[in-house]
Amino acid sequence: MILNHQQEIAVKHKDGPILVLAGAGSGKTRVIVNRINHLICFAGVPAWQILAITFTNKAANEMKERIHSMAGPEVRLTIGTFHSICAKILRVEHQHLQVHANFTIADEADQVARIKKAMAESGVNPDKITGKQLITAISKAKNRFESPSSMKENASGNPFLQTVADVYEIYERGLRADHALDFDDLIIKSVMLFRQEPAILEKYQNRYRYIMIDEYQDTNSAQYEWVQLLGQRYRNIMAVGDDDQSIYRWRGAEVSNILNFARDFPGAKVIKLEQNYRSTQVILSAASALMSHNIHRNPKNLWTEQKDGDLIIRTIWPTDRSEAEAVGRQITSLVEKKGRKFGEMAIFYRINAQSRLLEEIMHSFQIPYRVVGNISFFKRKEVKDLLAYMRLVLNPFDSGACRRIINVPRRGIGKTTIEILEKEALKRNLDLFSTIESISDSGLLTDNKLKNILKFHELILDLIHFERTHRANEFIDYMIDVTGYREMFESEMSTEARTSLEIIEEFENTVAEFSDREESRLADFADYLSLYSESDDDQTEQKRDLVQLMTLHNAKGLEFPVVFITGIEENLCPLIRSDTSLDPAEIEEERRLLYVGMTRAMEKLFLFAARQRFLYGRPIQQQASRFLAEIPDKCIEDQSMTMERNFKSPVTELSLRSDYKTGDRIRHPSWGLGTVLHCIGSGPQARLTIRFDRFGPKKILAGPANLTRMH
DNA sequence: ATTAGCGTGCTTTTT
DNA sequence: GCACGCTAAT
Numbered sequence: 001m002i003l004n005h006q007q008e009i010a011v012k013h014k015d016g017p018i019l020v021l022a023g024a025g026s027g028k029t030r031v032i033v034n035r036i037n038h039l040i041c042f043a044g045v046p047a048w049q050i051l052a053i054t055f056t057n058k059a060a061n062e063m064k065e066r067i068h069s070m071a072g073p074e075v076r077l078t079i080g081t082f083h084s085i086c087a088k089i090l091r092v093e094h095q096h097l098q099v100h101a102n103f104t105i106a107d108e109a110d111q112v113a114r115i116k117k118a119m120a121e122s123g124v125n126p127d128k129i130t131g132k133q134l135i136t137a138i139s140k141a142k143n144r145f146e147s148p149s150s151m152k153e154n155a156s157g158n159p160f161l162q163t164v165a166d167v168y169e170i171y172e173r174g175l176r177a178d179h180a181l182d183f184d185d186l187i188i189k190s191v192m193l194f195r196q197e198p199a200i201l202e203k204y205q206n207r208y209r210y211i212m213i214d215e216y217q218d219t220n221s222a223q224y225e226w227v228q229l230l231g232q233r234y235r236n237i238m239a240v241g242d243d244d245q246s247i248y249r250w251r252g253a254e255v256s257n258i259l260n261f262a263r264d265f266p267g268a269k270v271i272k273l274e275q276n277y278r279s280t281q282v283i284l285s286a287a288s289a290l291m292s293h294n295i296h297r298n299p300k301n302l303w304t305e306q307k308d309g310d311l312i313i314r315t316i317w318p319t320d321r322s323e324a325e326a327v328g329r330q331i332t333s334l335v336e337k338k339g340r341k342f343g344e345m346a347i348f349y350r351i352n353a354q355s356r357l358l359e360e361i362m363h364s365f366q367i368p369y370r371v372v373g374n375i376s377f378f379k380r381k382e383v384k385d386l387l388a389y390m391r392l393v394l395n396p397f398d399s400g401a402c403r404r405i406i407n408v409p410r411r412g413i414g415k416t417t418i419e420i421l422e423k424e425a426l427k428r429n430l431d432l433f434s435t436i437e438s439i440s441d442s443g444l445l446t447d448n449k450l451k452n453i454l455k456f457h458e459l460i461l462d463l464i465h466f467e468r469t470h471r472a473n474e475f476i477d478y479m480i481d482v483t484g485y486r487e488m489f490e491s492e493m494s495t496e497a498r499t500s501l502e503i504i505e506e507f508e509n510t511v512a513e514f515s516d517r518e519e520s521r522l523a524d525f526a527d528y529l530s531l532y533s534e535s536d537d538d539q540t541e542q543k544r545d546l547v548q549l550m551t552l553h554n555a556k557g558l559e560f561p562v563v564f565i566t567g568i569e570e571n572l573c574p575l576i577r578s579d580t581s582l583d584p585a586e587i588e589e590e591r592r593l594l595y596v597g598m599t600r601a602m603e604k605l606f607l608f609a610a611r612q613r614f615l616y617g618r619p620i621q622q623q624a625s626r627f628l629a630e631i632p633d634k635c636i637e638d639q640s641m642t643m644e645r646n647f648k649s650p651v652t653e654l655s656l657r658s659d660y661k662t663g664d665r666i667r668h669p670s671w672g673l674g675t676v677l678h679c680i681g682s683g684p685q686a687r688l689t690i691r692f693d694r695f696g697p698k699k700i701l702a703g704p705a706n707l708t709r710m711h
Numbered sequence: 712a713t714t715a716g717c718g719t720g721c722t723t724t725t726t
Numbered sequence: 727g728c729a730c731g732c733t734a735a736t
Contacts, residue, residue, distance in 0.1 A: 055726075083726050108725080130721095183726055251725065351723055356727080373725090414712055531726070553724045575723060593724085616722065617727050714736080721728090 003027075003034065010271045011035045013238070014043050017231075017265035019216075019258070020240040023302045024287070024599035025278030025559070028240055029059075032212055033066045035238065039210060040071050050077040051208035051230075055215045057081055057532045059557060063214075078208065082223050084531050086186040089193075091523075093200055096193055099179045102395045102523060105530040106175065106182040109384065110400060111135060118170035124163055137164040138171060142184045143222045143252055145192070148172055177431065179397040187222045194229040205233040216241035216261070220252035228264070237265065243298050244291055247553060247593050249585070259298065276302050276599075278559055280309025283605050286635040287598040293630050294588045311637040312605045316624055320567070320613040324358050327564050328365035330606065331547060334562060342368050343545040345562040348552050348597045350573045353615065354566065355549050362547065372550035378529075382503040389479055390526050392433065393463045399425070399432040406432075409488035412452045420444055421453070433460065459483065472525040473515040476508060552597045563601035568594070568609045569622040594627050607631075 003011060007027055010020050011034040022028035036052065039045040054060045060079050067075065078085065087105060094101045106114065115131045115138075124134075141151055141164070148169035155161035175182065181189065194201040211231050213219070216239035219227070231237040239261050246255045262268045276284055284304050291297070317323040327347055334340040347358055355371055362369040385408055391401035403422075407413040424444065425435040436457045440450060459482070467475050480486045486504055489497040514525050548560070552573075567573055574590030598605060609624045 057726090081726065186726090247724075248726095250723080353722065353727085410713095412712095416712090551724065577723085614727090616720095712736100714734100716732105716734085718732085719730085721730100 003030070004273075004275055006271050006273050006275075007031050007034075009269075010238075010273075011038050013269060014039065014045075015234075015236055017235050017237045017261075017268035018239075019261040019265075019268055019270045020238065020273060021258075021270065021298065021300070022240055022242055022273040023276060023300055024242065024245065024596070025276040026273035026302070027275075027277055028214070028242075028273065029063065029066070031273070032214060032238075032240060033063060033070060036067055036077065036212070037071045040075055040077075045210060047071075047075040047077040049207065049209040050212070051085070051210065052077065052079040052212045053082055053085065053214065054079070055081060055218050056557070057084070059214060060084075081531065082219075082226070083183060083186050084527065086190040086226075087527055087531065089190055089204070090181070090186065093193055093197075096197055096200065097189055098176060099181065100395070100397075102179070104178065104180045104391045104395045104398050104401070105186070105527065106180045107530050109379070110180070111182055113400065114171055114174050115167065118167045118174065121170050122163070122166040124167060129160070129163055134164060134167050137161075138168045139184050140252070141168060142188055143220055145188065145222075177397070178399050179395050180400075184222070187220075187226060191222055191226050191229065194226070201229060202233070204230055209234045210236045210238075212238045212240070214240050215245075217243050217246040217255055217258040218248045218253045219257045221254060224254070224257050235265065244294075244300070244592055245556065245596050247556065247589060247596060249589050255296070272300065274300060274302050276304045278602050279304065279599060280306050280603055282309050282311060282635050283598065283601050283603075286312055286605075286631045287595050289632050289635070290591060290598065290627060290630050291595050294591055296585070296588060310604055312607060312631070312635050314607045314628060314631070314636045314638050314640070315609075316640040317608060317610045318612060320354075320357055320610045321361075323566055323608050323610040324361040325365075326608065327358065327566065327606070328361045328367060330564070331367055332365055334604075340562060341545050342547045344560060345564070346548045346550065346555070346558070346560040346600070347564045347566060348550060348555050348600070349566050350552055350575050350593075352551060357614070358549055358566070362549075367547055368545065369547040369549055370544075372548055373554045380503050382500050383507060385485065386476070386480070386504070386507055387526070387529060389463070389483060389485075390476075390522060390529075392460060393467055393479075394523055394526055396433040396460070396464070397431045402432040405483075406453075406456060409484045411456055412449070413456065417445065417449050417453065433457070467522050471515055471520040472522045473508070473511040473520065475522050476511045476525075480504060480508070552593045555600050556596050559600050559602055561602045562604040562606075563597070564606040564608060565594070565597045566608045567613065568607055568625040568628055569613065570625055572613070572615075572622065573625050573627065591627060591630075594625075607636075 004027075007030065010018065010031045013035065020028070020031060022031070032052065036050060039050060040047050052060075052063060054063060057080075060081060064079050067077070067079075080088075090097065090099075090103070091101050094103065112131060112135070115134050119126060119129075119131060119134065137160075146154075148165050151161065151165040151168060155165050174180075175185070194204070208230060211227065213227060218241070227237065227239075239258065241258045243255050243258050246253060246258075249255065262270055279287070281304055284302055288302055315323075315326065317326060331342070331345055334345070335342060349355060349358070359369070359371065385405055388401040388404040391398045392405065395401075403418065406418065421432060421435055421439065424430075424439050424442070425432050428435065428438065430438065436453050439445065440454065445453070462482070463475075463479055466478055470478070486501070489500040489504070510529075511525060514520070514528060552565070565573075570576075573594060574587050598607075607628060609622070609628065611622055612619050613622050614620070
């Protein structure tokens with residue numbers, strides 16, 4: 001395809017910083033791929049000097065493929081996520097850190113387990129502070145480069161921070177003892193390495209002279225500094241992103257990074273890609289109108305050469321079930337009457353819990369589907385067990401891995417034996433695995449038990465030995481047999497054991513596939529498993545003609561001819577947790593999330609909501625989302641009335657009858673002056689969200705509040 | 712030492 | 727509606 005003018009400028013840009021503000025569907029990936037190709041084939045840049053960073057492995061793989069098909073399969077450049085690139089650097093430079101080269105990467109489950117342990121150890125009351133809160137707080141501290149000790153000093157008087165600091169300290173100690181790094185560490189340790197070792201920094205600066213970062217709006221502060229450090233020497237940085245598609249603020253992404261790029265890199269060229277090649281005019285107008293309600297953004301003017309296309313169908317259903325059935329009916333009729341393929345359609349929702357009902361309905365309509373990014377494989381205990389074996393073999397210091405599989409399958413090593421081992425490990429300041437050797441002459445264990453653990457020890461040593469001389473797939477096959485892991489299920493005839501065997505086989509297939517195309521060391525495979533989530537793999541599914549179900553977050557970067565977005569209701573989309581007051585910035589992020597969902601649609605878009613929804617097992621009365629009222633009527637065909645005659649759509653109510661609107665100034669008898677952020681309904685029943693000048697945002701009911709309107 | 716059964720409590724999104 | 731964690735029973 002021919003590039004448009006703006007795309008061409010970006011593609012042909014060679015030296016110096018450049019920011020590409022790429023609106024939804026504006027051919028962002030095309031620009032990156034073409035520029036890389038241009039650098040290699042026309043600008044004389046050696047491929048190995050190019051570094052391309054993406055946020056998901058899926059994006060990285062896709063980019064790799066496209067570059068290889070364009071510039072030739074032999075070009076070798078570095079493409080990967082921040083995390084995988086950092087992991088590779090840290091393994092090479094490990095001697096400058098306090099870890100050995102085979103450090104394990106603590107995945108999410110591992111992290112949760114460690115936090116729980118640390119909580120128990122420091123005597124935190126789990127009713128008061130949840131593990132999740134601690135993980136978030138610790139992650140924030142880490143990304144500020146704050147150590148547990150400095151956190152302790154700064155926490156004086158704040159009991160919450162005090163607790164966080166305590167848990168943080170134990171958590172860190174645990175990671176270090178096991179030679180493990182968590183996701184945050186991968187980035188942070190790399191930054192610290194760059195900061196402290198100028199020679200190493202220089203080495204990588206010279207190596208990666210051309211840096212490209214996709215989804216720049218999703219970078220967090222540590223990643224930002226990483227880019228600054230690595231890029232400051234040659235300043236050949238291309239940042240590509242869209243502030244309107246920033247949906248990861250909650251995990252530290254800072255939109256300001258993209259908004260301030262031109263300031264951070266003086267002389268940066270700024271290119272705006274505003275022509276949309278994906279959606280119809282109607283869809284694009286609707287999405288743009290929605291986004292215009294956000295205040296904190298770069299205004300942009302997306303346009304398309306495409307015709308108007310079909311109106312967006314907006315329907316409020318009485319229940320979540322009827323909503324799901326409507327999706328099923330529509331899909332069936334689009335296939336039967338319009339010749340659509342299942343694979344051309346996708347269903348989006350805000351939270352994973354919504355998928356179950358949809359799955360049930362798809363099933364009863366006999367619609368082939370798949371759920372993207374669903375738990376399953378990587379959370380299966382079989383996969384975790386096998387992964388633990390791998391980790392222990394690669395890194396015998398990993399006591400967590402050791403503990404997990406020391407008695408799986410049964411080896412007669414029970415809780416008490418493990419407790420004795422752990423106490424001894426703590427006393428001697430050793431890891432679990434080496435404790436096994438040194439405990440033999442201590443007389444702490446009976447001969448029988450000693451025999452059992454020594455046998456286990458020997459088993460692992462044998463695996464370590466085997467690993468050195470074999471490929472990952474050979475090792476895994478060997479491991480599964482020699483540990484008796486497969487046999488454990490083979491001897492059982494239950495259906496559960498049968499699925500376990502299937503999982504094991506799937507695991508073997510994964511290695512086999514991996515060994516086929518990548519380096520085939522076990523260590524690489526372990527990284528692959530730790531850093532790659534399953535939502536990353538195959539877009540081959542699209543070819544298998546299945547309707548795809550996914551969360552709005554997972555929809556980013558994809559496109560479908562037909563899109564259904566379900567559950568566009570207050571408190572669900574935007575999602576508002578009951579315990580938190582609603583922060584305007586969070587509402588803006590929710591709006592961006594819906595925007596991302598809408599802009600995935602090429603031709604047909606359905607926006608659905610329900611008045612009653614089952615959530616956490618109970619029926620909850622829902623109201624249409626404020627976002628629905630923000631989409632202009634001219635883009636919409638509202639089917640609520642025809643579908644259900646005796647029900648008046650709250651959307652109509654919402655958009656037509658409101659005493660207050662966003663921006664109105666009011667006075668409250670006790671809270672004082674404030675600005676209306678949002679209003680649902682009218683009269684005394686109206687539910688208002690007001691940001692008070694002195695007290696911040698509050699939700700109130702208009703009736704009892706006795707508000708005065710200011711002019 | 713292992714398992715089964717029951718109650719609790721929690722639910723966003725992910726590298 | 728679910729997963730998880732705890733307890734109690736074998």
